[in-house]
Amino acid sequence: MTAGALELLERARTGDAHAIARTLSMLENDENGAAELVRATHRDTGKASVIGVTGPPGGGKSTLVSALVGAYRARGDRVAVVAVDPSSPFSGGAILGDRIRMRERFLDEGVFIRSMASRGHSGGLARATKRVVDMLDALGYGVVIVETVGVGQEEVDVMRVADTVCLVTVPGLGDGIQAIKAGVLEVADVIVVNKTDRPGADETVRDLTLALSLGPNKPDVWRPPIVRTNAMTEEGVDALVAAVAKHGAWARSSGEAERRSTAAARAEIETLARESLYRRLLTRIGADRLDQAAAAVAHRQRDPYTAVEELLS
Amino acid sequence: MTAGALELLERARTGDAHAIARTLSMLENDENGAAELVRATHRDTGKASVIGVTGPPGGGKSTLVSALVGAYRARGDRVAVVAVDPSSPFSGGAILGDRIRMRERFLDEGVFIRSMASRGHSGGLARATKRVVDMLDALGYGVVIVETVGVGQEEVDVMRVADTVCLVTVPGLGDGIQAIKAGVLEVADVIVVNKTDRPGADETVRDLTLALSLGPNKPDVWRPPIVRTNAMTEEGVDALVAAVAKHGAWARSSGEAERRSTAAARAEIETLARESLYRRLLTRIGADRLDQAAAAVAHRQRDPYTAVEELLS
Numbered sequence: 001m002t003a004g005a006l007e008l009l010e011r012a013r014t015g016d017a018h019a020i021a022r023t024l025s026m027l028e029n030d031e032n033g034a035a036e037l038v039r040a041t042h043r044d045t046g047k048a049s050v051i052g053v054t055g056p057p058g059g060g061k062s063t064l065v066s067a068l069v070g071a072y073r074a075r076g077d078r079v080a081v082v083a084v085d086p087s088s089p090f091s092g093g094a095i096l097g098d099r100i101r102m103r104e105r106f107l108d109e110g111v112f113i114r115s116m117a118s119r120g121h122s123g124g125l126a127r128a129t130k131r132v133v134d135m136l137d138a139l140g141y142g143v144v145i146v147e148t149v150g151v152g153q154e155e156v157d158v159m160r161v162a163d164t165v166c167l168v169t170v171p172g173l174g175d176g177i178q179a180i181k182a183g184v185l186e187v188a189d190v191i192v193v194n195k196t197d198r199p200g201a202d203e204t205v206r207d208l209t210l211a212l213s214l215g216p217n218k219p220d221v222w223r224p225p226i227v228r229t230n231a232m233t234e235e236g237v238d239a240l241v242a243a244v245a246k247h248g249a250w251a252r253s254s255g256e257a258e259r260r261s262t263a264a265a266r267a268e269i270e271t272l273a274r275e276s277l278y279r280r281l282l283t284r285i286g287a288d289r290l291d292q293a294a295a296a297v298a299h300r301q302r303d304p305y306t307a308v309e310e311l312l313s
Numbered sequence: 314m315t316a317g318a319l320e321l322l323e324r325a326r327t328g329d330a331h332a333i334a335r336t337l338s339m340l341e342n343d344e345n346g347a348a349e350l351v352r353a354t355h356r357d358t359g360k361a362s363v364i365g366v367t368g369p370p371g372g373g374k375s376t377l378v379s380a381l382v383g384a385y386r387a388r389g390d391r392v393a394v395v396a397v398d399p400s401s402p403f404s405g406g407a408i409l410g411d412r413i414r415m416r417e418r419f420l421d422e423g424v425f426i427r428s429m430a431s432r433g434h435s436g437g438l439a440r441a442t443k444r445v446v447d448m449l450d451a452l453g454y455g456v457v458i459v460e461t462v463g464v465g466q467e468e469v470d471v472m473r474v475a476d477t478v479c480l481v482t483v484p485g486l487g488d489g490i491q492a493i494k495a496g497v498l499e500v501a502d503v504i505v506v507n508k509t510d511r512p513g514a515d516e517t518v519r520d521l522t523l524a525l526s527l528g529p530n531k532p533d534v535w536r537p538p539i540v541r542t543n544a545m546t547e548e549g550v551d552a553l554v555a556a557v558a559k560h561g562a563w564a565r566s567s568g569e570a571e572r573r574s575t576a577a578a579r580a581e582i583e584t585l586a587r588e589s590l591y592r593r594l595l596t597r598i599g600a601d602r603l604d605q606a607a608a609a610v611a612h613r614q615r616d617p618y619t620a621v622e623e624l625l626s
């Protein structure tokens with residue numbers, strides 16, 4: 001098993017797309033060999049620029065991501081796209097069609113595209129995304145774009161893996177703006193108003209400027225710039241690339257990058273420690289005792305705290 | 314602290330709304346006293362009928378929940394509503410307005426309404442919801458309605474606390490149906506097509522019937538019925554109450570209720586055990602060593618597995 005994972009990694013390092021995909025699956029599902037892969041690649045991580053792209057459905061995120069891929073490729077960067085769809089727990093759904101179109105556009109060894117749905121990730125979607133991003137980083141993709149669909153808490157958590165989070169909205173989305181105000185604005189580093197050929201673009205920019213002005217007003221805090229794009233015509237995409245680079249430079253010099261990186265490391269350590277301690281407990285007590293405890297709690301013979309005390313004693 | 318929690322519980326048992334709200338906050342945030350409350354009430358849980366109401370935004374869920382409250386109140390049940398909004402991590406947002414309107418309608422001691430947003434729940438939103446529902450159950454609310462907004466994975470997890478999950482959609486929602494097909498249909502026990510006065514109701518029922526027919530076709534599996542309602546006029550609400558009761562009876566006789574209850578108990582035991590083990594570890598090693606380990610991983614001096622091995626050794 002160990003030899004298998006490291007052998008796979010060697011092939012992935014040569015650019016073998018099947019081998020890359022297989023290592024990502026091992027990490028996503030925490031299969032045997034995942035620990036080996038993390039140990040062997042951790043030293044090579046931290047080089048990529050990880051760009052999050054999020055926002056309500058209908059904002060043209062896929063087209064914008066596709067335009068971003070083009071812009072970074074034109075600069076010679078190898079680019080990976082991780083498309084995360086928490087609302088699609090078991091099918092992958094609509095997003096797959098977009099991916100296939102994007103893949104056709106970039107039949108290009110410098111572009112790697114990965115779709116992730118929500119189920120089957122031990123420790124949560126955000127953690128699985130972080131591991132996939134780290135592997136792509138270690139494999140030499142200089143830009144990793146993480147795209148999510150929707151505006152829920154899970155998207156916010158996933159976005160925390162990014163160095164720079166771009167929030168994409170469009171004029172006249174109504175409810176969308178409402179959702180943004182309520183949730184995702186907090187994690188946004190760059191705001192993108194896409195489809196600026198639509199009516200109401202100025203009003204949307206004004207609304208967002210107002211919403212942003214309600215945030216904390218500290219001198220050392222990053223103020224998210226608002227970038228207008230029209231992803232279909234690639235208008236504004238270079239300005240977006242520049243805004244992302246500017247935020248990245250600020251994050252490195254201000255200590256924000258260090259703070260995010262340490263927080264991510266702490267979260268991974270906590271998860272691994274909890275898992276490891278719990279696995280040791282299960283080995284010690286056996287699965288039967290856990291089953292009995294669950295049945296006792298379900299039948300109201302024990303409360304869960306007492307049941308756990310008994311298991312740990 | 315201990316005396317405080319139990320004293321509060323006594324007041325909650327007399328129907329004191331402030332005391333009830335305070336116990337729910339203690340449980341949601343896992344404050345000191347939460348364990349006491351669980352220990353003192355666990356034996357009294359498992360009596361309520363817990364009804365989940367979920368579906369894409371714009372489906373009229375709030376109006377339907379309001380109509381359901383009216384129907385159960387007319388039968389003499391005490392009813393609690395838990396409104397969960399994962400997409401609103403820090404404001405509570407739009408849902409609050411609905412709650413206030415609902416509260417005005419039921420200025421009635423037999424109705425208790427609680428809003429929950431996503432942040433600050435140790436162990437996740439689904440677990441916090443389960444604890445809130447259990448407390449309301451123990452306090453004698455015979456019907457607890459859990460309503461979520463949106464169609465993401467987090468809503469699916471929250472819905473697992475319900476005995477019966479009602480998925481609400483409306484004619485002509487287009488993308489909504491897409492989202493339903495992709496995700497939440499799997500957890501639905503009853504499908505509600507609301508706003509049947511709108512054009513396209515027959516087509517929506519036909520689409521859903523088709524989507525359902527693609528599921529597993531086993532004789533012992535529950536086939537979700539499709540109920541048509543118009544919540545504004547309360548049309549179909551009695552049929553919905555009947556469908557929920559029928560599913561509840563099937564769940565109890567088929568072993569499904571037992572299976573859900575044991576799965577919930579196991580999840581709670583696992584979470585408490587992991588927490589407890591991790592807390593013991595932190596006490597043993599100290600917070601400084603965790604900080605140092607996180608910094609070492611962030612600076613790529615250690616991989617996270619090695620860091621955890623060192624902490625646990």
